[in-house]
Amino acid sequence: MGQTLFDKIWDAHVVSSNEGFPDILYIDTHFIHEVTSPQAFDGLRTRGLPVFRPKQTVATADHNVPTWDQHLPIKEELSRYQVDMLTKNCAEFGIELYGLGHPFQGIVHVIGPELGITRPGGTYVCGDSHTSTHGAFGAIAFGIGTSQVEQVMATQCLLQSRPKRMKIEVNGKLQNGVGAKDIILYIIAQISAAGGTGFAVEYAGDTIRGLSMEGRMTICNMSIEMGARCGLIAPDETTINYVKGREFAPKGEAWDEAVAYWQTLYSDEDADFDSILSFKAEDIEPMITYGTNPGMGIGVTQHVPETASFEQKEQGSYKKALDYMGLHDDEQLLGKPIDYVFIGSCTNSRIEDLRQVAEFVKGKHKADNVTVWVVPGSKQVQEQAIREGLDKIFDAAGFPLREPGCSACLGMNEDKIPAGKYCVSTSNRNFEGRQGPNSRTFLASPLTAAASAITGVVTDIREFLSESEFSELEN
Amino acid sequence: MATKIFKHIQTSVVPLPIENIDTDQIIPARFLKATTRDGFGNNLFRDWRYDNEGNPKTDFVLNEPIYSGKILVAGKNFGCGSSREHAAWAIADYGFDAVVSSFFADIFKGNALNNGLLPVQVSEDFLAKLFAGVFADPNAVIEIDLVDQFIKIVATGETESFEVNPYKKACMTNGYDDIDYILSKKELIAEFEGR
Numbered sequence: 001m002g003q004t005l006f007d008k009i010w011d012a013h014v015v016s017s018n019e020g021f022p023d024i025l026y027i028d029t030h031f032i033h034e035v036t037s038p039q040a041f042d043g044l045r046t047r048g049l050p051v052f053r054p055k056q057t058v059a060t061a062d063h064n065v066p067t068w069d070q071h072l073p074i075k076e077e078l079s080r081y082q083v084d085m086l087t088k089n090c091a092e093f094g095i096e097l098y099g100l101g102h103p104f105q106g107i108v109h110v111i112g113p114e115l116g117i118t119r120p121g122g123t124y125v126c127g128d129s130h131t132s133t134h135g136a137f138g139a140i141a142f143g144i145g146t147s148q149v150e151q152v153m154a155t156q157c158l159l160q161s162r163p164k165r166m167k168i169e170v171n172g173k174l175q176n177g178v179g180a181k182d183i184i185l186y187i188i189a190q191i192s193a194a195g196g197t198g199f200a201v202e203y204a205g206d207t208i209r210g211l212s213m214e215g216r217m218t219i220c221n222m223s224i225e226m227g228a229r230c231g232l233i234a235p236d237e238t239t240i241n242y243v244k245g246r247e248f249a250p251k252g253e254a255w256d257e258a259v260a261y262w263q264t265l266y267s268d269e270d271a272d273f274d275s276i277l278s279f280k281a282e283d284i285e286p287m288i289t290y291g292t293n294p295g296m297g298i299g300v301t302q303h304v305p306e307t308a309s310f311e312q313k314e315q316g317s318y319k320k321a322l323d324y325m326g327l328h329d330d331e332q333l334l335g336k337p338i339d340y341v342f343i344g345s346c347t348n349s350r351i352e353d354l355r356q357v358a359e360f361v362k363g364k365h366k367a368d369n370v371t372v373w374v375v376p377g378s379k380q381v382q383e384q385a386i387r388e389g390l391d392k393i394f395d396a397a398g399f400p401l402r403e404p405g406c407s408a409c410l411g412m413n414e415d416k417i418p419a420g421k422y423c424v425s426t427s428n429r430n431f432e433g434r435q436g437p438n439s440r441t442f443l444a445s446p447l448t449a450a451a452s453a454i455t456g457v458v459t460d461i462r463e464f465l466s467e468s469e470f471s472e473l474e475n
Numbered sequence: 476m477a478t479k480i481f482k483h484i485q486t487s488v489v490p491l492p493i494e495n496i497d498t499d500q501i502i503p504a505r506f507l508k509a510t511t512r513d514g515f516g517n518n519l520f521r522d523w524r525y526d527n528e529g530n531p532k533t534d535f536v537l538n539e540p541i542y543s544g545k546i547l548v549a550g551k552n553f554g555c556g557s558s559r560e561h562a563a564w565a566i567a568d569y570g571f572d573a574v575v576s577s578f579f580a581d582i583f584k585g586n587a588l589n590n591g592l593l594p595v596q597v598s599e600d601f602l603a604k605l606f607a608g609v610f611a612d613p614n615a616v617i618e619i620d621l622v623d624q625f626i627k628i629v630a631t632g633e634t635e636s637f638e639v640n641p642y643k644k645a646c647m648t649n650g651y652d653d654i655d656y657i658l659s660k661k662e663l664i665a666e667f668e669g670r
C-alpha cells in the first residue's frame with residue numbers, strides 16, 4: 001500500500017510514537033506573533049525553561065498593528081503593550097523578531113513563504129489557525145493554542161494524534177473571473193464549515209495544479225474554515241520556482257539536495273485516503289457568502305436559501321444568522337448596496353492579488369458610497385507594489401494602499417467595519433462581529449471585491465469581463 | 476507543572492442551543508489583548524451578553540438567573556474558527572468545568588483539554604434530550620464521569636458513554652501536563668535532530 005503525501009511528511013518528523021499516546025512530532029519552524037505568545041513566554045518563565053530552539057522560531061507583529069502611519073507609536077494602549085511585550089520577550093529568549101518597521105514585517109502567513117522559510121516537506125506551526133496556508137508548499141502546517149505554543153517553545157515538538165486523510169480533487173477549466181478564492185469558498189459551501197473536521201486535506205486535480213503559489217496558499221489558508229486540521233498540495237515545478245532564490249531558501253548544493261527530496265513528495269498512486277471528494281471547475285461561479293460562517297456561501301447570482309429548506313433543529317441558528325446579516329429568505333445579493341471593501345488578510349494580500357486588482361481597477365474609480373482599504377500582507381509586498389506603480393493606480397481609483405497587517409480581518413486593531421455596515425471582504429471569516437462589533441461581512445475574491453467597489457453594489461465580475469478588455473483575468 | 480484535576484461532576488447546566496458557535500463569539504478579538512490567562516470570563520460571549528453600552532442583554536442565557544451550573548450545553552460544531560486558547564480560558568474562567576455538544580472543532584477540543592475543561596461529545600439524540608430536560612426544568616442535574624466516561628441525566632437515568640483520548644484522560648484525572656511528558660523524552664529529541 002502506498003503512502004499519502006501527508007503520511008510521508010508526518011513519518012519523517014515523528015520523534016517518538018507510543019501506543020495509546022499521541023505522537024511526538026518534530027516542528028521545523030515555529031512562527032509566533034504578539035497575540036497568542038505572551039502567556040506561553042510566561043509559562044516558560046514559571047518553569048524556568050529557555051526557548052529550546054530559538055533559531056527555529058520566527059516572530060512578527062501583525063494582528064494589533066495600525067495600517068496607516070505605522071512609524072508613529074501604536075495609539076491603542078493595550079495593543080501597544082502587547083506588541084512591546086513581544087519585543088521584550090523575543091529579546092529575552094533570543095528570538096529574531098520582524099517587528100514594526102523591519103523590512104520583513106508582515107502577516108505571519110505571508111512572510112514565512114515569501115522569505116523562503118516555508119518549504120516543501122517541512123512542519124510548521126503557529127498560534128493561529130490559518131497556519132494551514134503554509135501547506136500550499138507540500139508541508140504539514142497547522143494552528144495551535146497557546147499551551148501548545150509553550151510546548152513547542154520548550155521542546156521544538158508537539159504532541160499530536162495523526163489525523164485522517166481526505167483528498168479533494170478539482171478538475172476542469174475555470175470560468176473567466178473565477179479564481180482560487182472562489183474554488184475554496186465553493187468547496188466549503190459544499191461540505192459545510194465542519195465538513196473537514198479531523199482531516200488533513202490534500203488538494204489535487206488539474207485545476208489545483210494550474211494555480212500559482214499565491215492561489216494555492218489562498219486554498220490551503222481556508223482549510224480551517226471547513227474544520228480541517230490542515231491542507232496541503234504536492235510540490236511541483238511551480239512550488240520549486242517560487243521558493244528558489246528567496247532570502248532563507250537553501251542555496252548551492254543544499255538546494256539541489258532539497259529539490260531531489262521534494263520531488264519524492266507526492267501521494268502514491270495506491271495511497272489510501274479516508275475520504276475522497278471531487279468537484280468540477282466548470283461548476284464554480286464567482287462566490288459570495290451571505291451568512292455568519294464561511295460555509296454559508298452561494299454563487300453570486302444565486303439566492304439566499306429559504307429557512308424552510310433546513311432541518312427544524314437548524315432553523316433557529318439559520319434565522320439568527322440572516323437577522324444578523326439583515327437579509328431575508330430568497331434574497332438575491334447581486335445589486336445589494338455595500339459600504340466597505342477590504343482587500344487584504346492572509347488569504348488575499350499577496351503581490352499577485354494586488355496586481356490582479358490593480359489591473360482590473362486601472363482607469364476606473366470606486367463608487368461614492370464605498371470606502372476601500374487595500375492592505376498588503378507584508379512590507380515586501382507593499383514595496384513591490386510601489387515599485388510596480390500599483391499604488392498610483394490604486395490612488396487614482398480611490399483605493400488607498402495602506403501598510404501591512406491583519407487590518408480589518410479581525411477587528412482587533414484600528415481598522416474596524418462600523419456596526420450594521422456591509423463589507424465585501426477578501427478575508428476568510430464572516431463570523432458575527434469579526435470585522436468589528438455588529439459588522440456584516442460578505443466574503444469574496446479580490447476581483448469580486450474590486451468590481452463591487454467600482455459599482456457600489458454586490459457585483460458579478462463576469463459582467464465586466466464580457467464587455468471589456470479584461471477577458472483573460474484569471475487567478 | 477500540575478494542572479487542574481477533573482474526575483467527576485454533578486451539576487445543573489446552562490443551555491445554548493446554537494450551532495457553529497465560533498471562538499470569535501466566545502471571546503471577540505478585541506478582548507485578546509491581555510497578556511495573562513486570567514479574567515477572560517468577564518468577556519465570555521461578550522457581544523451576545525452585553526449591548527453596545529455594556530448593559531446585559533436580558534434574553535441571553537448567561538443573564539437569565541434561572542440557569543446556572545458548571546456545564547455548558549451547546550449546539551453542534553462548537554468552538555470552530557480561530558485557534559485562540561483564550562476561548563477555553565474564558566469558559567473555564569467563567570466557572571464552567573465541561574462543555575457538552577454533538578460536535579467540537581478540533582483545535583478548541585485540544586485547547587480545552589489542555590486547560591482542565593472537558594469537552595464531552597454526545598449524539599444528536601442525547602443532545603436533544605439534554606436541551607429538552609433543561610428547558611422543562613432549569614434545575615435538571617447532569618452527571619459527568621471522566622473516569623468511567625459517561626454522561627447521565629440524573630432525573631431520568633438516561634446515560635451515554637463518550638470518547639476521550641486515553642492519554643488526555645490520564646492527564647486530566649492526574650493533573651499531568653504535555654510539556655512534562657515531552658521533556659521526559661528529551662534524549663529522543665536530540666537523537667532525532669542528529670539524524
Ligand code: SF4
Pocket residue numbers: 062063107108109128130345346347405406407409410427428
Ligand atoms: S489576516 Fe486575519 S486570519 Fe490572517 S492571521 Fe491575521 S487575523 Fe488571522
